[in-house]
Amino acid sequence: MIRTKSFRSIVKNYKAVFFDAFGVLKNHQGLIPGIINTFEYLDRKEIKYYLLTNDSSRSPEMLAQWYQDRGVRQVTADKILSSGMVAMEYFKLKVSNGNSVAYLGTENSAHYIETAGLKTVAVKNIDLNDIDHIESFAFLDDEGFNWNEDINKAINLLRKKNMAVVVANTDINYPVNQNDVSIAIGSLADMVEKIIGKSFIRFGKPDAQMFLLAYERALQDIDVKRNEILMVGDTLHTDIMGGNKFGLDTVLVLSGNTLPEMAQIRISSSGIIPTFICESAVVE
Amino acid sequence: MIRTKSFRSIVKNYKAVFFDAFGVLKNHQGLIPGIINTFEYLDRKEIKYYLLTNDSSRSPEMLAQWYQDRGVRQVTADKILSSGMVAMEYFKLKVSNGNSVAYLGTENSAHYIETAGLKTVAVKNIDLNDIDHIESFAFLDDEGFNWNEDINKAINLLRKKNMAVVVANTDINYPVNQNDVSIAIGSLADMVEKIIGKSFIRFGKPDAQMFLLAYERALQDIDVKRNEILMVGDTLHTDIMGGNKFGLDTVLVLSGNTLPEMAQIRISSSGIIPTFICESAVVE
Amino acid sequence: MIRTKSFRSIVKNYKAVFFDAFGVLKNHQGLIPGIINTFEYLDRKEIKYYLLTNDSSRSPEMLAQWYQDRGVRQVTADKILSSGMVAMEYFKLKVSNGNSVAYLGTENSAHYIETAGLKTVAVKNIDLNDIDHIESFAFLDDEGFNWNEDINKAINLLRKKNMAVVVANTDINYPVNQNDVSIAIGSLADMVEKIIGKSFIRFGKPDAQMFLLAYERALQDIDVKRNEILMVGDTLHTDIMGGNKFGLDTVLVLSGNTLPEMAQIRISSSGIIPTFICESAVVE
């Protein structure tokens, strides 16, 4: 069995922590038991914390509400950085005034983009004979549309008109319970990209823009260098790869995607090496 | 513009012809006009002909009926070789007596496998707590199931039990009218393969086993060597690549997937070089 | 630990055996100890045997000599089927009289193609201003040329003239001793294909044409159906995948690439399932 360290003994040496959410702070059953201690400890030590999530289906406010409802008052909207926010930044800079962003996802996922003053239109509501106003396309969420009908419609829209396509969640699947997974919008986007042969723009860990957004947020709160920040995640290819590449120290926790008995073999076979390994992010 | 030859001047030099169906003999509007002349010419010249199709959604009998209904009496079931047949061959040899093949597709697509004495079960009818009898899995057709529900269910079945997975149609999309395409089962299979990280077995052009099946059928009718057979198709990566690799001479026709104005650029950029290029497979 | 069966108890039920060579009959130290017993047993039982190898660097005669020199008189050239032979078949059918096949590899690897009456020219000897006579290109062996100079020269040749490119050995690396591997010509070909963006023709396991060649050879000796043949190999993605797909029963042996402690995890994670698992192909 792999040798782990206590999370407390590590985190105390940093000025700020970036947390992945699923598998680190919560799982399909709810909060990771004891995780509230971690936030109380960080508050006492005046260590800043931020959540980095490849979730573009909800606004930071909605994501924060989940924690508030479970008594973790520390996780507020301003602590949450999502790949949906990076996508929104992009659309704000690149979509012309008055034009629309077509999307696959729920109304919730699009609502967030609209808060930036952008127009959106669900693929199911598009008239393929009236697409002049559509300037960009976003893959936001795997729910909210009919897969067969609307993915095919999206393909034909993208064949009719050349436009920038953004994938706001690059995860390929996500757990729905102890045993089962569900296909994430990232996989659907990969399939469409291969069929139409174009190059999509991807946001979300391990991409540097996600870490940049979080780093800029941290800089608003404290003066901190990259090597004074700890990235904590349960997935080698997103959390640890992205954190390492951005120059952060990284902790792999074994409370999520990467099972204790597989951790060493996954690290060896992937070549993605966390700075530390901990059982979980719980401070006992 | 690319220089083409008359199909008659080429085909007369061969003992047998392998035809791709869609884009060569028919398109979304029906038979390619004049194609019946081709079959009458081949009959007069005693040149044998066979259809090779990456279509696993229907039996040869059902595929042949389409031609019969349109007056092409020459295209009978025994002239048709489909990737569904190669898949059925595989299941006959490899699935144990009494066990089942799970599938995504229409009942029609599964019915064909059942004619070989095999049991099949649609993914939607599977009880994930009772899967001992399921020994193999087939991707057959993009219709006949709920994409969201059943593709996710297929993924969780394949995570629960390790079994051979066959992709009986490797096309990534197909035309539904002049302008639009629809995602083919091959793309859905590629997505599932990537998510679960396993290696699927693929049948259909350009794979050699498809050509082997057709060649063995031809040998039942005549004594013919590979270089006495002409492969006729509209798609470089399946028809022409597969034919070349199997040692056949090949004709690219410009009546389907490969448009006349793009033919030369596609050949140059792909490095897949047909022996000949013809406007169509019609014998004037 | 995985449960294995004795090779003798399995092989006795078949009319013919296809052996992979490296990791099954020999390794970097020489013959697998005791393997000669296997051939004597097969001879006594009148079970036919053939070697299928992704080795295009030597002729069957040269490959057989290695076994003869070590006292295995049973392995003669007519028992050996190599991916180089499939490539030679292709060139015989597709290269015009008088034209040349350019190649990367040793003179030995090209000599074999020349025995079929074809002309060859090593990349290092090509004058890039005189390439009209070059009709096809072959990746044969990782030795016999300067990697830096000649791979770059090959790329520029293939950019200047569109021609069919054959990869006669699709292995990506090969062991040179207990610990170390060496890059195989298949990896160099993959790199060149990606750089020039074209589609190469690949021969060798798991491709069906390799198995077809061996099956046709077997049919010259005996009347045998596919499910009466046993494929024996140490590598899931080539030997076992290819054998399964061709409809053969398969044995994974643990004397080569797939280590005993990793066999089950490799089978589970790849979804490539051998019919049987044996310690080795040695008949005690």
Place this chain on the structure above:
Amino acid sequence: MIRTKSFRSIVKNYKAVFFDAFGVLKNHQGLIPGIINTFEYLDRKEIKYYLLTNDSSRSPEMLAQWYQDRGVRQVTADKILSSGMVAMEYFKLKVSNGNSVAYLGTENSAHYIETAGLKTVAVKNIDLNDIDHIESFAFLDDEGFNWNEDINKAINLLRKKNMAVVVANTDINYPVNQNDVSIAIGSLADMVEKIIGKSFIRFGKPDAQMFLLAYERALQDIDVKRNEILMVGDTLHTDIMGGNKFGLDTVLVLSGNTLPEMAQIRISSSGIIPTFICESAVVE
């Protein structure tokens, strides 16, 4: 033919310009004729400029010298941001004191890393029995080593010891004259990554970290927002993709990789859409 705009009419609206070097400012024959006018114009208008290059073979000082030697006094080392600098940043943050970075490349390419106080060791000088001090690996340049010997040695080093691997130049090839290209270190790295099955860390356009480095440099000189910066490049997949994704306006110039007659087809088929298209970056 595609409609282009004059570079002057566009660039005048921005506070800063990011230039790709090869194909924009220079080509294999030397400086792009007239490009010095562009720098003089930008100086007059007080528009800042920076060079972003996927070149990790030389230090900014050496890269700047090339321009100085040709009379472009404006291009000084502090204006140049290379993927080698991003790699050096990474090593400074992640490699422990006293440990070494193994590399493939020239001594020049490694010298630059050493200026940050890091130790380096060329693969050819490594003793594979004494690798405890090697903590990281860098692909720097395609020259300076024996491809056959040293790439194989690198593979066996990376199999013996798990370490982070950085690819400091992700280009797959580069032009050596009007007609010919040469394999870049990025392609060699891709090949090694595939053989050993690990995940390498890639720096250089289109990756966001390259743009972040340049943006941080610009912020030292002026107060500028992302949408006040213009990225100018000749390659859709690196310059334009990366610039768009980072939120910059982009200009595709037709003086390099993307030929005028192919520009529209490349844009349509890739889905990578520059904000503007110009014949060149020359201000007349």
